Amino acid sequence: MNKPPRLAIIIPSLRGVPQALLDSISHQTVAPDEIEVVIGVSPNGRARNIGVARTTSDILLFVDDDAVLAHSHVIETMLPLLQDDEIGVVGASRLVPPDAPSFQQRVARQVARIDNPVVHEPLETNPDPPLYSSQITTTCAAIRREVFQQAGGFSETLIRSVDPEFFHRVRQFGYRFILAPDAWVWHPAPSTLWELGKKHFLYGLGHAQATQLHAELARYTERYPILHFVLRTLAAPLQVFVSYSFGDPQLRLTLAPLKAVASYASAIGYFYGRVFAPFPEATTDGE
Numbered sequence: 001m002n003k004p005p006r007l008a009i010i011i012p013s014l015r016g017v018p019q020a021l022l023d024s025i026s027h028q029t030v031a032p033d034e035i036e037v038v039i040g041v042s043p044n045g046r047a048r049n050i051g052v053a054r055t056t057s058d059i060l061l062f063v064d065d066d067a068v069l070a071h072s073h074v075i076e077t078m079l080p081l082l083q084d085d086e087i088g089v090v091g092a093s094r095l096v097p098p099d100a101p102s103f104q105q106r107v108a109r110q111v112a113r114i115d116n117p118v119v120h121e122p123l124e125t126n127p128d129p130p131l132y133s134s135q136i137t138t139t140c141a142a143i144r145r146e147v148f149q150q151a152g153g154f155s156e157t158l159i160r161s162v163d164p165e166f167f168h169r170v171r172q173f174g175y176r177f178i179l180a181p182d183a184w185v186w187h188p189a190p191s192t193l194w195e196l197g198k199k200h201f202l203y204g205l206g207h208a209q210a211t212q213l214h215a216e217l218a219r220y221t222e223r224y225p226i227l228h229f230v231l232r233t234l235a236a237p238l239q240v241f242v243s244y245s246f247g248d249p250q251l252r253l254t255l256a257p258l259k260a261v262a263s264y265a266s267a268i269g270y271f272y273g274r275v276f277a278p279f280p281e282a283t284t285d286g287e
Contacts, residue, residue: 005144007079008034008057012047013065024069030076033057037065045154045162048138052153058145062138067185069140070095077183078142081122088147088175089167091125091136093118093184104189107196110259113137114189116179123179127167132217134177137163140185147175155213160206168214196258197265204269205277212278225274232267239263 009025009032011018016039025032034055041047048062059082061075069075074092081090093116096108108114116135125135141163151169154162167177190196208225211218221228239260 005058006033007059008055009061009063010048010051011037011063011065012044013037013039015065018065020068027072028075029072043159045158046156049153059142060145060148061142064139067139067187070184070186074183078180081178081180082142082144086176087178088170089136089177090142091179092140094139094187095184096189097186100188104191107189107258110256111262118184119179120181122181124176125179126177127171130219132168134167135179136177139187158206158209160202161210165210196262200262200265201269204266205273208270208273225271229267229271236260236264
């Protein structure tokens with residue numbers, strides 16, 4: 001009889017020991033064989049790689065230190081999906097905690113990808129062209145060690161956009177990405193306007209770095225950074241009343257000033273990263 005695969009949970013943390021997360025892990029119906037908390041290492045891609053190197057398990061579950069597994073069956077729900085060799089990454093949904101402050105609740109309602117709704121059937125969400133976007137993030141995502149190694153691990157130099165850059169490489173080997181049904185983590189949104197703007201500026205900067213590693217990740221006008229920034233600047237006032245983003249490509253009328261702030265901060269970060277801070281590992285052929 002084959003032994004079940006061993007599971008390692010990798011948690012990068014700049015804050016110290018994430019006790020709330022560890023408590024939620026201790027209540028899981030499937031217990032991990034290894035838990036590796038990597039403290040004080042940045043960027044988080046490097047921290048995750050260090051965590052992987054310190055473990056030996058067959059399955060790697062990456063969880064952010066500010067997340068909490070929402071119920072006791074999260075791991076039990078996710079792991080069986082990885083028995084399919086065609087599936088490379090399995091993720092859990094993310095929800096802002098129900099008792100989160102009102103500002104965080106507004107951020108979750110207005111800004112795409114802060115929350116991503118729980119699904120009740122396995123959802124295929126591959127990071128394919130033209131958006132290269134997936135509903136899975138390493139807030140909570142599992143991958144077989146062999147797939148992780150085949151893709152070369154996380155970039156250790158990207159400031160942000162570590163997930164989509166890594167997922168892009170995994171997808172190039174043909175693996176599928178599945179959002180697990182009825183599995184989610186509680187994950188807080190930015191708690192202040194400054195934190196929201198800073199977070200999305202860094203997202204934009206990280207995406208700029210990723211597009212210089214893989215030119216194909218630049219979407220639409222992003223291929224022309226100055227033009228892209230001019231257009232995003234002109235569109236910024238409209239985004240208070242019209243919701244649209246690459247992560248949520250549906251045009252609809254709404255009052256979303258927090259969305260406008262996040263979107264424009266990301267545009268500034270992208271412009272800065274492409275024009276004023278070119279990435280030293282940049283390539284020109286997208287390889």
